[in-house]
Amino acid sequence: MLVGRRRAVGKRLPPEDWGEKTGAAKDHLRERGGPGGRVCGRWIADSAGGLVAGEARRRGSWDGCAAVGKRIRPMDWRRGETRRGSLAEAGGEVRGRRVGGYNRSMKPTAKIWHNGRLINWDDAKIHVLSHVTSYGSSVFEGIRCYVTKKGPAIFRGREHMRRLQDSAKIYRMDLKYTVDELMAAMDELVRVNGMESCYFRPIVMRGYGDVGVLPGNNPIETYVACWEWGKYLGEDALARGVDVCVSSWTRIAPNTLPAMAKAGANYMNAQLIRMEAALNGYAEGIALDEAGYVSEGSGENIFVVRDGKIVTPPLGASVLPGITRDTVMELARTLGIPIVESLVPREMLYIADEVFFSGTAAEITPVRSVDRIEIGSGSRGPITEKLQKLFFDVVEGNVPERAGWLTPVSGARQPVQV
Numbered sequence: 212m213l214v215g216r217r218r219a220v221g222k223r224l225p226p227e228d229w230g231e232k233t234g235a236a237k238d239h240l241r242e243r244g245g246p247g248g249r250v251c252g253r254w255i256a257d258s259a260g261g262l263v264a265g266e267a268r269r270r271g272s273w274d275g276c277a278a279v280g281k282r283i284r285p286m287d288w289r290r291g292e293t294r295r296g297s298l299a300e301a302g303g304e305v306r307g308r309r310v311g312g313y314n315r316s317m318k319p320t321a322k323i324w325h326n327g328r329l330i331n332w333d334d335a336k337i338h339v340l341s342h343v344t345s346y347g348s349s350v351f352e353g354i355r356c357y358v359t360k361k362g363p364a365i366f367r368g369r370e371h372m373r374r375l376q377d378s379a380k381i382y383r384m385d386l387k388y389t390v391d392e393l394m395a396a397m398d399e400l401v402r403v404n405g406m407e408s409c410y411f412r413p414i415v416m417r418g419y420g421d422v423g424v425l426p427g428n429n430p431i432e433t434y435v436a437c438w439e440w441g442k443y444l445g446e447d448a449l450a451r452g453v454d455v456c457v458s459s460w461t462r463i464a465p466n467t468l469p470a471m472a473k474a475g476a477n478y479m480n481a482q483l484i485r486m487e488a489a490l491n492g493y494a495e496g497i498a499l500d501e502a503g504y505v506s507e508g509s510g511e512n513i514f515v516v517r518d519g520k521i522v523t524p525p526l527g528a529s530v531l532p533g534i535t536r537d538t539v540m541e542l543a544r545t546l547g548i549p550i551v552e553s554l555v556p557r558e559m560l561y562i563a564d565e566v567f568f569s570g571t572a573a574e575i576t577p578v579r580s581v582d583r584i585e586i587g588s589g590s591r592g593p594i595t596e597k598l599q600k601l602f603f604d605v606v607e608g609n610v611p612e613r614a615g616w617l618t619p620v621s622g623a624r625q626p627v628q629v
C-alpha cells in the first residue's frame with residue numbers, strides 16, 4: 212500500500228515484497244510526472260560515471276529503481292530523494308536548501324589553533340599547492356565536548372589524540388605535539404570560543420613546499436578547530452533508527468591504505484560509500500571488506516545483536532579502531548552483555564535482532580533496516596537502547612566510575628544554574 216511519495220521511496224518491506232516495491236516505485240514515478248522523474252532505488256552507473264536509471268528498470272532491478280532514462284549528474288546525490296531516516300534527516304541538500312544535522316552549514320567560531328597559537332577562523336588557510344591538496348596527506352580526528360553538570364567536558368580526548376599520533380606515525384609525519392599539548396589546545400579553544408559543547412577537528416597535514424609525491428620540504432601543519440555540531444545522522448535517528456544499505460564499494464583493503472590510520476585519503480573511499488547511499492535514499496552505507504565480510508559504515512563502526520549477544524567486526528576487517536567502539540565494548544561488559552569481535556557475514560545483518568552504529572559523530576545510532584530488510588522489530592532494540600542510555604549518562608558525566616573518560620574544561624563557561 213502506498214502512502215505518499217516519501218513512503219513510496221523509502222518504504223521498508225519484508226524480504227518477499229519486491230513485487231510491491233516495484234509497484235510503489237512506478238506509482239512514485241507517476242506522481243513525479245513521468246519521464247525525467249526518478250524513483251530512488253539502486254541507480255545504475257554508466258561507463259561515463261553518469262547514472263542511467265532507465266537501465267535499472269530495463270533490467271528489472273529488484274529494488275525497483277524506475278527513473279526513466281534520465282542521466283543525472285554525478286553530483287546529484289545532493290538532491291537525492293528524501294525519506295524518513297534518510298537524507299533529509301542525515302542533512303543533505305534538498306532542492307538547493309541545506310537540511311538536517313551533518314551537513315548543516317557550520318557556524319564559525321572566533322579562533323582556530325595552529326601550530327601552537329590561536330588564529331582567526333578566517334585566517335586558517337592553506338596554499339592550493341600544499342602537498343595535502345594533491346595527495347590527500349592528512350590525518351585527523353573528530354572529538355566531542357559535552358555539556359555536563361560541571362561544565363563542558365571533552366570525551367576520551369586523550370585516546371583520540373593518541374590515535375592521531377598513531378595515524379601520523381603510520382604515515383611518517385612528524386607530529387610535534389604531545390597528547391598533553393593537544394589536550395591543552397582543545398581546552399583553550401573551548402574557553403576562547405565560549406563553547407558549551409562542541410566537536411573538535413584536529414588535522415595534521417603536509418603543507419606547502421615540494422610538489423612531488425615524495426614529501427620533502429613540506430612542513431607538517433597542525434590545526435585544531437571546533438564548532439557546534441548536531442546529530443550526525445539526524446535529530447531523531449538516535450530514537451528511531453536509520454535505513455541503510457550495503458555499499459557496492461569495498462572498504463579500503465589491507466595493503467592499500469592502512470585502515471587503522473584516520474587519514475584524509477581514506478575518506479575518498481568513504482565519500483563514494485556515503486554519496487551512493489544518499490543518492491539511493493539511504494542514511495548511510497555499510498562497506499564490506501575485501502573478503503566480503505562486513506567492515507563498517509562510511510563514518511561509523513557497526514555492531515550486530517543476535518540472541519542477546521553482540522558481535523562487531525575485528526580490526527582485521529579494515530575497520531577504524533573507533534574510540535566509541537571501544538566505549539561500547541566496555542559498556543557492554545559493564546552491563547553484562549556478551550560481546551565479541553568476529554567476522555560478520557553480510558547476511559548476518561539481515562537476520563540480526565538489532566544493528567547499531569557507533570562513532571563520535573553518530574554516537575550510538577540504531578539501524579532499522581538494511582537493504583530495505585527490516586531489522587528485528589524495525590525500531591531501536593532493547594540492547595541498543597540500554598547501551599545508548601548508559602553512553603549518554605557517561606558522556607554527560609552522570610556515571611562517576613567513568614569520570615576518567617571526561618576531561619573538564621578549565622575555567623570554561625559554566626551551565627546556568629536554575
Ligand SMILES: Cc1ncc(COP(=O)(O)O)c(C=O)c1O
Pocket residue numbers: 353481507508509510511512530531532533534535536569570571572
Ligand atoms: C570510518 C570510520 N569508522 C569508525 C568511526 C568511529 O570512530 P570514533 O568512534 O573514534 O569516532 C569513524 C569516525 O571517526 C570513521 O570515520
